[in-house]
Amino acid sequence: xxxxxxxxxxxxxxxxxxxxxxxxxxxxxxxxxxxxxxxxxxxxxxxxxxxxxxxxxxxxxxxxxxxxxxxxxxxxxxxxxxxxxxxxxxxxxxxxxxxxxxxxxxxxxxxxxxxxxxxxxxxxxxxxxxxxxxxxxxxxxxxxxxxxxxxxxxxxxxxxxxxxxxxxxxxxxxxxxxxxxxxxxxxxxxxxxxxxxxxxxxxxxxxxxxxxxxxxxxxxxxxxxxxxxxxxxxxxxxxxxxxxxxxxxxxxxxxxxxxxxxxxxxxxxxxxxxxxxxxxxxxxxxxxxxxxxxxxxxxxxxxxxxxxxxxxxxxxxxxxxxxxxxxxxxxxxxxxxxxxxxxxxxxxxxxxxxxxxxxxxxxxxxxxxxxxxxxxxxxxxxxxxxxxxxxxxxxxxxxxxxxxxxxx
Numbered sequence: 001x002x003x004x005x006x007x008x009x010x011x012x013x014x015x016x017x018x019x020x021x022x023x024x025x026x027x028x029x030x031x032x033x034x035x036x037x038x039x040x041x042x043x044x045x046x047x048x049x050x051x052x053x054x055x056x057x058x059x060x061x062x063x064x065x066x067x068x069x070x071x072x073x074x075x076x077x078x079x080x081x082x083x084x085x086x087x088x089x090x091x092x093x094x095x096x097x098x099x100x101x102x103x104x105x106x107x108x109x110x111x112x113x114x115x116x117x118x119x120x121x122x123x124x125x126x127x128x129x130x131x132x133x134x135x136x137x138x139x140x141x142x143x144x145x146x147x148x149x150x151x152x153x154x155x156x157x158x159x160x161x162x163x164x165x166x167x168x169x170x171x172x173x174x175x176x177x178x179x180x181x182x183x184x185x186x187x188x189x190x191x192x193x194x195x196x197x198x199x200x201x202x203x204x205x206x207x208x209x210x211x212x213x214x215x216x217x218x219x220x221x222x223x224x225x226x227x228x229x230x231x232x233x234x235x236x237x238x239x240x241x242x243x244x245x246x247x248x249x250x251x252x253x254x255x256x257x258x259x260x261x262x263x264x265x266x267x268x269x270x271x272x273x274x275x276x277x278x279x280x281x282x283x284x285x286x287x288x289x290x291x292x293x294x295x296x297x298x299x300x301x302x303x304x305x306x307x308x309x310x311x312x313x314x315x316x317x318x319x320x321x322x323x324x325x326x327x328x329x330x331x332x333x334x335x336x337x338x339x340x341x342x343x344x345x346x347x348x349x350x351x352x353x354x355x356x357x358x359x360x361x362x363x364x365x366x367x368x369x370x371x372x373x374x375x376x377x378x379x380x381x382x383x384x385x386x387x388x389x390x391x392x393x394x395x396x397x398x399x400x401x402x403x404x405x406x407x408x
Contacts, residue, residue, distance in 0.1 A: 021153070021325065022353075023088055023365050023378050024390040026080065026346045027061060030149040032323045032337060037156045049102035050151045056105075056121045057148020060141055063119060063126040070128050077134055079142050080346060087383025087391035088365075090176055096150050097375040104147050112140050120144055157369075157376060164376065167368035172251070172381065174208020175244040177201075178237070188233040206236065213243035251364040251381055252397070254405045256331075258360060260314060263406045269301045271406060273359075276317035277308035284308065286342050287318060287351065294352040294386065295359075297399040316358045326350045328357035349390055356387050359402065364388040 021033065034054065068076040088094050109121055115131045118124040130137040157164055181187050191202060203224065210220035227236035263271040278284050288306045295304035309315060320338035328334050334354045340347050357363075364387050367378035380388040385395055 021156075021367075022363075022390070023094070023367065023380060024085070025149060025153075025325070027057070027145050027149065028337070028340060029325050030152045031058075031061070033156055033325055034152045035323055036325075037159075047098050049105050050098060050155060052121065053101055053105050053147045053151035054155070057144055057151070059126065060120045060144045060148070064141060066126055066128050067130055077130070077138060077141075079138060079145055084142075085389075085391035087389040088378060088380050089383055090173060090379045090381055093173075093377050093379035095370075095373065095375045095377050096154055098154070100375065101147070101151050101154060104150070108140070108143050108147060112143075116140055154376065157367075161369050164367065164369035165371050167366070168370065169211055169214050170247055170250075170366060171208060171211065171368055171377075172244075172248050172366065173379075174205035175212060175248055176381075177205045178209070184237070185234045188237060191233055192231075206233065209237065209240040209244045212247040213240050251362060251366070252401065253362070254360045254401055255362075256360060257405045258358075261359070261406045263403075264408055268407065269303065271295075271302070271304045271402065272307060273304060274307050274309045274315060276311040276315045278318055283318070283342075290348050290351050291355050294394050295355070297394070297396065299396070300399065302399065326354055328354050331360070332358070334358065346390070352394075353386055353390075356398070360405075361387050361398065361401065
């Protein structure tokens with residue numbers, strides 16, 4: 001137990017000073033993040049491709065706003081919707097750095113229509129029309145937006161690179177890949193039948209198990225070499241499996257549950273929660289409608305019911321501040337950006353996700369710096385899950401976890 005406590009304390013320390021930064025920020029959220037870090041002295045601002053990607057995104061956004069000002073309601077150009085959310089699967093992670101940003105930007109500039117490129121990345125003045133069809137404008141504006149958001153993220157995280165390098169200890173891909181193999185012990189016993197590429201992948205996955213136990217890279221290499229020399233990968237796997245499992249579970253399991261949730265065996269179909277009344281009918285209705293619409297599981301005849309109260313110590317509440325990345329602080333306060341339209345899809349998804357944190361559900365996405373590839377790497381453990389991805393929603397996994405913790 002003492003060893004586990006030390007490991008958990010160490011892993012928690014990996015996140016000290018690291019901003020709450022979802023992987024799939026909206027353009028506006030990326031702008032807020034950029035404003036919070038643009039005056040630092042980070043060398044990334046000296047990289048011309050990174051700076052060009054950021055300035056191009058800003059100009060594209062200004063152009064889009066000017067275009068939409070001249071359009072009627074319902075005819076505006078929108079770059080995002082529920083249908084555009086794709087997620088970042090664990091088996092197809094995002095990898096980005098100065099070189100990848102430049103390569104992405106060069107490709108955009110090479111293929112983008114000249115009239116758009118001259119405005120977004122050139123010196124032409126923005127105009128009140130798209131100059132191309134809406135379909136073409138949306139295609140290239142989305143790519144510009146993606147380039148912008150990647151460059152902003154890189155800029156903001158680069159000065160915290162050492163912290164993100166330490167987060168590599170929680171990279172779950174090795175465990176995830178091995179867990180998917182049926183009869184894993186038999187597979188490991190027959191590893192010599194693998195071809196060279198398969199053997200290389202297996203070795204990386206096995207090393208990941210050891211890393212998840214917060215062992216050093218050199219120690220893990222030594223342990224793995226011994227296991228291969230003895231031709232006993234099963235014993236190696238068993239040694240590190242429980243630690244890797246605990247690491248995986250921390251992305252999904254609730255710790256320190258709320259004490260003001262009521263869900264009893266006498267009324268198993270309803271989980272009652274309290275929340276401080278925002279004292280604004282528009283906000284109150286919006287919050288209650290979104291939370292109750294998300295947190296229900298019809299297969300079990302279950303739903304969450306939010307009840308507003310005057311407040312008090314330990315009561316969850318909502319605040320709006322200008323130019324912030326939405327987040328939960330102190331376990332009870334949801335902070336949302338006051339500059340956003342609360343009826344936008346992205347904002348409605350965000351309040352549902354952030355309320356998940358009020359229920360103590362953790363984020364199930366991960367991001368770290370790979371010192372070997374010299375890139376930041378991120379992925380979502382389950383793109384269908386509300387707590388992992390903007391493409392996700394309430395699911396059976398979340399229901400069962402809430403039930404495990406709160407049903408009395």
